[in-house]
Amino acid sequence: MELDASKLKVTLTSNPKPISKDIMFGQDTTDHMFVANYDPVNGWSVPEIKPYARLSLDPTTSCLHYATSVFEGMKAYRGPDGKPRIFRPIKNMHRLVTSAERVALPAFDPEALLKCLIRLVAIDERWIPNLPEHCIYIRPFMIGTREALGVLPSEEAMLLIVMSPAGPIFKKPSLTTTPTAPPSFHGVNLLAVTQFTRAWPGGTGAHKVAGNYAPGFQPQKTAKAAGYDQILYLLEDTTITPGKREYKVTEAGVMNFFVVLRREDGDLDLITPTLDGTILPGITRLSVLELANAHSRSPLDSVDPSTKIHSHEWTITLSDLTEWHRDGRLLEVLVVGTAIVIAPVGRIGVQRVDESVTPNGLAPMAENGAASSKEHVLVMPSYPATAGLGPVGMGLKTRLVDIQEGRLPWDDWCVVCQ
Numbered sequence: 001m002e003l004d005a006s007k008l009k010v011t012l013t014s015n016p017k018p019i020s021k022d023i024m025f026g027q028d029t030t031d032h033m034f035v036a037n038y039d040p041v042n043g044w045s046v047p048e049i050k051p052y053a054r055l056s057l058d059p060t061t062s063c064l065h066y067a068t069s070v071f072e073g074m075k076a077y078r079g080p081d082g083k084p085r086i087f088r089p090i091k092n093m094h095r096l097v098t099s100a101e102r103v104a105l106p107a108f109d110p111e112a113l114l115k116c117l118i119r120l121v122a123i124d125e126r127w128i129p130n131l132p133e134h135c136i137y138i139r140p141f142m143i144g145t146r147e148a149l150g151v152l153p154s155e156e157a158m159l160l161i162v163m164s165p166a167g168p169i170f171k172k173p174s175l176t177t178t179p180t181a182p183p184s185f186h187g188v189n190l191l192a193v194t195q196f197t198r199a200w201p202g203g204t205g206a207h208k209v210a211g212n213y214a215p216g217f218q219p220q221k222t223a224k225a226a227g228y229d230q231i232l233y234l235l236e237d238t239t240i241t242p243g244k245r246e247y248k249v250t251e252a253g254v255m256n257f258f259v260v261l262r263r264e265d266g267d268l269d270l271i272t273p274t275l276d277g278t279i280l281p282g283i284t285r286l287s288v289l290e291l292a293n294a295h296s297r298s299p300l301d302s303v304d305p306s307t308k309i310h311s312h313e314w315t316i317t318l319s320d321l322t323e324w325h326r327d328g329r330l331l332e333v334l335v336v337g338t339a340i341v342i343a344p345v346g347r348i349g350v351q352r353v354d355e356s357v358t359p360n361g362l363a364p365m366a367e368n369g370a371a372s373s374k375e376h377v378l379v380m381p382s383y384p385a386t387a388g389l390g391p392v393g394m395g396l397k398t399r400l401v402d403i404q405e406g407r408l409p410w411d412d413w414c415v416v417c418q
């Protein structure tokens with residue numbers, strides 16, 4: 001059987017949880033969850049919304065061994081009319097299907113899952129905190145439930161949705177606010193190194209498959225230890241400049257990457273890396289490109305309406321970044337994604353790739369976290385009055401948040417859950 005939303009079975013909890021004042025993002029979960037099971041004989045089971053509960057899995061279950069596991073991340077905000085809204089949700093449903101196909105998990109009808117998701121959000125809407133910028137974070141996911149240790153595709157699967165109340169991601173002051181360190185202005189600080197690779201041609205970087213994320217935790221710890229927030233992932237490419245090793249900028253941790261450049265004609269270029277199979281096709285990324293393109297019709301608040309924003313999906317190399325920074329053309333560097341929305345980059349530490357590195361592979365840092373002789377730090381332009389966001393970043397973020405929170409209708413981007 002296909003996944004059939006018209007058969008959705010709803011069992012409400014008889015024991016709703018109290019909602020504590022200081023809810024923890026990602027820890028507290030709402031009262032209900034969605035579950036459907038797949039097996040090759042019967043297809044999808046009757047989908048169910050039922051009280052949130054633990055799972056019971058046999059220790060040989062496929063996902064516990066071979067990362068047959070894919071996921072999505074979405075948010076539901078309460079609009080001015082009090083109703084919950086989700087942002088471009090069908091895109092997440094389609095992406096979950098493509099991710100599942102990449103690890104040989106079964107497909108399902110994206111529209112059917114969306115109908116079930118809308119129902120789940122409506123049932124648990126009391127969990128959206130009544131505070132500005134608060135929401136519930138939605139985690140649809142699928143796991144391979146084949147019970148056998150053979151290294152084979154999982155023909156059985158479980159599709160679930162769980163939800164957790166969330167607030168804006170507040171940033172603690174940077175680790176390196178010593179007088180000698182570069183100024184900190186609420187930006188995300190990135191460490192660009194070559195010894196870690198997030199994704200590669202022919203790999204799974206374009207999909208939200210669980211196996212992509214565990215290998216990022218050790219690099220993230222390395223970045224933290226060096227006084228940065230995230231790794232700026234690079235990919236070596238020897239075809240760009242014959243005879244020279246170039247490093248393509250791909251993503252920052254699990255966020256898509258953008259730069260804003262001043263053009264000679266006074267306009268602006270907004271550039272993000274091309275979807276070459278190593279970049280996750282973010283829905284925030286897509287929306288940022290579309291909102292920038294709409295600037296000439298519906299100007300962003302903080303950008304002069306007569307200034308054109310030319311958006312591009314281009315290769316960005318580390319040498320491009322260094323050159324633009326040196327020439328003063330690099331106006332803004334942004335990271336984007338559902339969790340962070342749009343945030344400014346504060347500084348980028350670039351390991352000098354032509355020099356020898358320490359045994360752990362990293363260029364040594366000075367005691368205070370400032371650049372060592374083997375590291376070259378690009379400090380981004382500072383916009384302290386607007387929490388580090390420059391005019392383009394600020395304009396895009398305001399526009400996006402106004403749409404997501406239901407204050408500004410924009411095509412059919414928001415779906416009301418009722």
Ligand SMILES: *Cc1c(COP(=O)(O)O)cnc(C)c1O
Pocket residue numbers: 073208251253254255256280281282283284285336337338339
């Ligand atoms: C989820 C994710 C993003 C952001 O995608 P959105 O659809 O905007 O949330 C970017 N990069 C990676 C690696 C991701 O997993």
